[in-house]
Amino acid sequence: MGSPAPRKLLVVDFTNEELKPGSSSWASACNDIQRALENHGCFIALYNKVSPELDKAIFQAADDLFDLPTELKVQNINEKPYHGYIGQIPFVPLHEGLGIDYATTLDGVQSFTNLMWPKGNKSFSESSFSFAKTVAKLDEMVIKMLFESYGVEKYSDSHIDSTRYLLRFLKYRAPEANETTMAFPSHTDKSFLTILYQNHISGLEIRTRDDEWIKVDFPQKSFVVMAGDACQAWSNDRVLSSNHKVTMDANGKETRYTIALFSFLSKMVQVPEELVNDEKPLQFKPFVHIDLLNFYATDQGRKSQNILKDFCGV
Numbered sequence: 001m002g003s004p005a006p007r008k009l010l011v012v013d014f015t016n017e018e019l020k021p022g023s024s025s026w027a028s029a030c031n032d033i034q035r036a037l038e039n040h041g042c043f044i045a046l047y048n049k050v051s052p053e054l055d056k057a058i059f060q061a062a063d064d065l066f067d068l069p070t071e072l073k074v075q076n077i078n079e080k081p082y083h084g085y086i087g088q089i090p091f092v093p094l095h096e097g098l099g100i101d102y103a104t105t106l107d108g109v110q111s112f113t114n115l116m117w118p119k120g121n122k123s124f125s126e127s128s129f130s131f132a133k134t135v136a137k138l139d140e141m142v143i144k145m146l147f148e149s150y151g152v153e154k155y156s157d158s159h160i161d162s163t164r165y166l167l168r169f170l171k172y173r174a175p176e177a178n179e180t181t182m183a184f185p186s187h188t189d190k191s192f193l194t195i196l197y198q199n200h201i202s203g204l205e206i207r208t209r210d211d212e213w214i215k216v217d218f219p220q221k222s223f224v225v226m227a228g229d230a231c232q233a234w235s236n237d238r239v240l241s242s243n244h245k246v247t248m249d250a251n252g253k254e255t256r257y258t259i260a261l262f263s264f265l266s267k268m269v270q271v272p273e274e275l276v277n278d279e280k281p282l283q284f285k286p287f288v289h290i291d292l293l294n295f296y297a298t299d300q301g302r303k304s305q306n307i308l309k310d311f312c313g314v
């Protein structure tokens with residue numbers, strides 16, 4: 001057994017202009033990212049490409065979206081599980097969320113915007129599109145670094161080319177007196193990576209490998225980058241897709257918003273042969289990414305204590 005993972009999350013500084021492939025800061029960031037994703041399944045990214053204007057606009061967009069009548073919001077339907085409207089759930093009363101599929105394409109953002117605002121909403125569509133594109137750049141950089149850290153950078157371009165992004169607007173209202181503070185129950189993400197951006201209200205907690213829950217207080221304007229189950233499978237069980245949940249402060253008065261970018265692969269999720277050896281024999285069979293979500297949406301999938309083993313274990 002190795003030593004226990006440190007309780008503090010690693011911070012990776014993407015604002016460093018020297019962070020270019022081939023530089024020493026790039027190489028050490030690659031190692032840091034691998035270690036963080038293996039130990040905790042997530043890290044904090046300092047990334048300054050979201051301007052103060054875009055930051056303001058994206059939370060304004062969230063306000064405008066959640067202010068719409070419920071009858072309209074429930075029309076955000078997607079055949080892919082957990083992609084559309086989620087809310088009005090009695091045991092998760094604080095939470096509501098909506099998702100823009102194909103959020104880094106104009107078509108994806110336009111069709112969502114037109115569904116919610118038949119007369120259009122330029123500021124909503126522009127800020128959502130711009131935010132998704134900007135955060136997807138961070139996602140791409142993390143993929144490049146993670147792949148390089150494992151010596152399989154030759155696969156990163158084809159991985160990036162077949163990535164689809166889902167942008168979710170997540171709202172957690174403050175609990176009323178004597179109401180539950182559990183705002184989003186414990187789960188692992190089914191994505192490859194998830195990148196979270198929050199307003200000034202925290203609430204995210206993650207469970208470490210040693211089964212300890214840690215509160216994630218990330219500096220304002222920074223991001224949490226988290227590995228999903230597909231990344232854990234791809235890495236042949238090296239990376240951790242950590243359990244996480246959202247808990248609101250019982251005495252808090254303000255709404256928490258999270259804008260989350262989830263990445264999914266449109267090609268097979270497959271362990272690179274370089275990550276299989278005698279010490280680490282193949283753990284998972286190749287699978288179609290969306291089938292993992294479809295499995296999770298079944299009774300068996302939801303009850304599973306080890307979804308990857310049950311879904312695609314060798």
Ligand SMILES: O=C(O)CCC(=O)C(=O)O
Pocket residue numbers: 168170184189196203204244245246258260
């Ligand atoms: O709001 C957050 O910080 C976490 C959201 C989350 O875990 C999810 O949508 O999968």
Ligand SMILES: [Fe+2]
Pocket residue numbers: 187188189194244
């Ligand atoms: Fe999550």
